[in-house]
Amino acid sequence: MKPGNTYSVSYGVIIFYIFLLELLITSQLLMAQLPTYGTGQWNEKELGGHRAVIEVGKPANAVKVHVPWRRKDDPTEKGLIVVDAFSGKPVKNVYTLNVNAEYGDIIFEPVTGPGEYYLYYMPYKLSGSWYFPSTVYLKPNSASSTAWQQQLNVKDLPNAKVLRFEAINSFNSFYPMEIVATRQEVKDLLDKNREKDFLLFPEDRKFPVRMDAAICQRWIEKGEGGTFYGVASRNEFYVYQIGVFAAFHELEKLHLQFSDLENAAGGKISAEAIRCFNLGGKDWLGKSFKKEVSIQKGGVQSLWIGVDIPGTQQAGVYHGQVKVSAEGIKERSVPVQITIKDTLLEDRGYKELPTLARLNWLDSDIGLDDSVYRPYTPVTLAHQTIHILGRTLRFDKYGFPDKITSSFTGSNDDINGQPRDILNGPVKMAVVRNGKELEWKGSAPVVRQPSTGAVSWETQLEGDGIVLKVWAKMECDGYINYQLTIKALKDCTVDNMELRIPYAREAAIYMMGLGCKGGLRPDRWDWNWDKKNANNMLWMGDVNAGLQCKLKNETPDWTLYNFDKTGPYKDWSNEGKGGCHIFEDAGKVMLTAFTGQQQLRAGQVIHLNFGLLITPVKPLNQEHWNERYFQADPPLANWRREASEKGATVMNIHQGNMLNPYINYPFLATDTLTKYVAANRRIGIRTKLYYTVRELTNYTREIWALRSLGDEIFSPGKGSQLADQFADDGIGGNLFSTGGPWLVEHLGKNYDAAWHTPLENSEYDMSIRTQGLSRWHNYYLEGLNWLVKNVGIRGIYLDGVGYDRDIMKRVRKVMDRAADSCLIDFHSGNNFHPSYGLNSPANQYMELFPCLNSLWLGEGYNYNEKPDYWLVEVSGIPFGLYSEMLNNCGNAYRGMLFGMTSRLGWTGCDPSALWRLWDKFDIKNARMIGFWDPSLPVKCSDSSVKVTVYRQPKKLLIVYAGWAAGNTHIKLDVDWKSLGWDPRQVSITIPEVEGLQERQAAGNLADIEVEKGKGGFIIVEEK
Incomplete structure (x- = not known):
C-alpha cells in the first residue's frame, strides 16, 4: 500500500471521530439545557x-x-x-x-x-x-x-x-411514565411506523404504564418495539408488561400467544407457565374466566404478564417471544430474553413488593374447598335428614325443607337439648295459575356429598307447562343455598309465584328484617321491593332456634346498602309487584315471598334464588371472657402499657397509624408491625389487624396493574370529573368526592373516591372503592395468610365487610390453617337508617356469623332501646356470638345482662373494673342464664328491670339493669329449690365495681333501689 493511501485513510478516520465528538458535545449541551426531574x-x-x-x-x-x-x-x-x-x-x-x-x-x-x-x-x-x-x-x-x-x-x-x-x-412525581409526549413527537413516531397496525412498548415492572389516552416521553426516547430484557431468580414469579398503543385504528379482542422460553443448554420454561392477567384468570370462586380487551383508537393498554419460574429451573439466559394480535389484525411479536440467576427465592419474590410478584395471588384458590372448619362437625346424611352441629334439616321429595330443628339449650352453651322445631310444616315453592296452585311431579332428589363439609341435592319438577329445577347445598355451619329456576314451556299467565316458609309459632318470638327493626315479632308485616334499598332478608326465631331467609339475585352480588349496580332483583321484584307478607295462621307464622302476576313466554326462565341459615350457628364461646379488647385511635402513644396495666389480652391495630398506615394494605409497614406484634406476644397480648377489602389505598404497589384490568377490581366512578355540588350522606360526609390530589392528578377518571386519612408523617392516605366481589379477594386471602405467618398477627378486625360468605369461609380456613387461636372480630355501625336501606347489621351480615368470633356493634345504636332490641340487634346471643358496646361506651349494667362490655382505649372507655369482677367471680367457668331463659332461677318484682344470672356450682353472680322511666325499687326472688341450696346457708355481698357500685358486705335482695338507666351486681355464695 502506498504511503499516500495510508495517510488518506487515517485522515478520514480522524474526520469521522471529530464528527462523532462534535455530535456528542452537541448532544450533551442539549441535554444540559433540558430540565431534569x-x-x-x-x-x-x-x-x-x-x-x-x-x-x-x-x-x-x-x-x-x-x-x-x-x-x-x-x-x-x-x-x-x-x-x-x-x-x-x-x-x-x-x-x-x-x-x-x-x-x-x-x-x-x-x-x-x-x-x-x-x-x-x-x-x-x-x-x-x-x-x-x-x-x-x-x-x-x-x-x-x-x-x-x-x-x-x-x-x-x-x-x-x-x-x-x-x-x-x-x-x-409524574416522572417518567406520566411525562406526556408532545404532538410533534407522536407524529414523528407514527410517521416512522406507518406500516404497522399498532405499536408495542415492552416495559419492565419498575415502570408501570399509567396513562391510557397518551404515550409518555420515555417511549419516544426508547423507540417502538424491541426485545424485552429481564432478570429473575429461580422459584420467582416474574412479572413484566407490554404496552399496546392503538395508534392507527381501534383494536378489538386482543390476543397473546406465548412461546416456550429456552436456553442454549436445553433448559425450558413452558408456555403453560406464562399468563396475562388482563386476558383472564380465576375468580373468587376458583372458576376460570377469559376477558375481552379492546382499545379505542389513540388508546393505550398495558398487558401484565407473569412467568411462573420453577425452583428447579437451571440458571441461564432464556429466549422466547410473545405474539400480539387483535381481531382482523396481523400479529406482531415481541422477543423476550430473561436471564435467570442461580439464586433460589424461598417466597417466590413475595417479600419484595417492587417485584409485583404478588400479582400471582390474584388467581389463588387458597382456602377454597368444602371441608369442615372449626368449631363445626362433619355433615352426616340419613334418609334425607342432614345432621350438623346442634341442628337438623330434613328435605322432602320436592327438595324443600319439611322439618328443621335445633337442640341448642340455655344461652346456646349446650347442643344436646331436646330438639326444637323451627318449622311448622314443609317449605313450598308454589306457582298459581288461574287461581289454582300447580301440582308438582318429578323424580326424587339426587343427593351428592363430595366432602364432609357439605351436602347437595337437586331435582326437576313439572306442573302444567312449568318446569321447576331445584338445587340446594347445605353446609356444616347451617347455611343452605337454594337455586330455583322456573321455565315456561309455553306462553302463559301466572297469577303468582310464592315461596312459603311456615315458622313454628313457639319459636318465632323475635324478628328483624324487611325494614323491621329487631325485637319482638309484630303480628303482621308487609314489605315490597324498593328501587333503592336492599333489605331483602328476614330472621325470625328465639334465642335457641331461628331461621334467616335471604332473597337472592340471579348472579352473586354483595350489595349491602342499595341497588346501584343490580337494581331490585329482577325476578323476585317483577317490576315492583313482588314482596313479602308475614302473618300468623293456625299455629304457625307464615313468611310468603311472592312475585305477583306476570306473563311468561315459552322458553322464559325465572330465577328465584334464596338462602337459609339455621340459628344459633354455634355455641357461645367461653373464651370470650378471656378475650378482652384494647382498641384505640391513633396516635400510637402508650398503647401496650395501657393495655397491659388494665388487663387487655387482645389488641386491634386500626388503619391510619404508624403501625398500619395504609388502608387495607399493611404490607408497606410490616417491619415495624412485626416487631410490635412480637413485643405484644411476649406480654400475653394477641394482636389483630384492620385488614379487609371494600376500599384500597393509593399506596398499593400493584395499583397500576390493577387499574389496567378495567373495572374488574376497582369500582367505576366519575373520578375527578364531578360537578361542584356534592350530596351529603347525612352523617357529615361527602358521598360524591373527587378525593385527594393524588387521585385527581394520577388516576384522573373512572375511580370512586373512598376513605381518606391524614397520617402522622404529613402524608395523606387516599383510597378508592373496590368491587364487591373480584379477584382482589384472592389476593386479599393470600395476603392474610402471609401476614399471619410472617408478621405474626392472630386475627383481623373487620369494620364492615366487603365480601360474601364464600370469601368469609375462606378467610376462616386460611387463618385456622396458618396458625392457632386466630380471631375474626366484626364491627359495624347501625345501618337501620333510610340512607342505608333500613338494614339491621345483625341481619345484614348474618350469613357471615358462622365464621366470626365476636361482634362490636356501635355507631348509631341507641342503648336506651328496649331489652328485646338489645337481645336481637346488639347482643349476638341468638346467633351464637358475644358482642361488645361502642357508642358512648354503652351501658355497663345493661351490657352485662348479655355478657357485654365496652373496649378499653376507645374514646375514653375503660371496662377494666368489670374485667376484675369477672376474674374475682371466675366468670369463665360460669353458665350464663339470661333474662330470656325460662330456667332463670332469679325473678324480679318489676318487669322494667331485667336480671341475668351467671351460675357456678356454689355461687351466683346476679346482674340487674333497669329500663324504667325513673328510679325504682325491686325485690329479687331466688328459686333456692332449683339451685339445691339452703337459703339459710348463703352469703350475699355487693362487690365493689369501680365507677359502677360500692362494696357492701351484706347484701339485701328484698329491697334494692335501681337508679334510672342503671343496675347492679350481686354475688350469692353457698356457705
Missing part, C-alpha cells in the same frame, strides 16, 4: 404537589420563561403561584402568554432580583370532610398590576430558564 420539600397544602425551579440570570422588571411541563391535565383551568426560592416571598405580578398541556409561556416579576424562583403550577385546596375530601384547584388569577403589564415589552424580555421539575416526593 426530582423532588423537593414545601407546604403541599397551600402550593400543590408540583413545581418548576426557574433560574433568573440578571436583574429585570420582568422575565419570560418557557415551561415544558408535558402535562396530561388541562392547565388552562388552573392557577399559578410564583415565589422567591430563598425568601419564600410571593410574586404578585405573573402573566401567562400561552398555556397548554405541552408547555406554558409565563412572564413574572423577579421581586428579589436574580436567583431561583419556584413556579407552583397545580395549587389546590381541599373541600368537604377530611375523610371524603374533594380537591379544588386554584383558578387562573389576573390580579397582576395593570401598570406593570403596560410596561411589558414581550419581545425584549430576558429569558429565564427551567432548571428542573420537582414533586413534593417521589410518590407524587
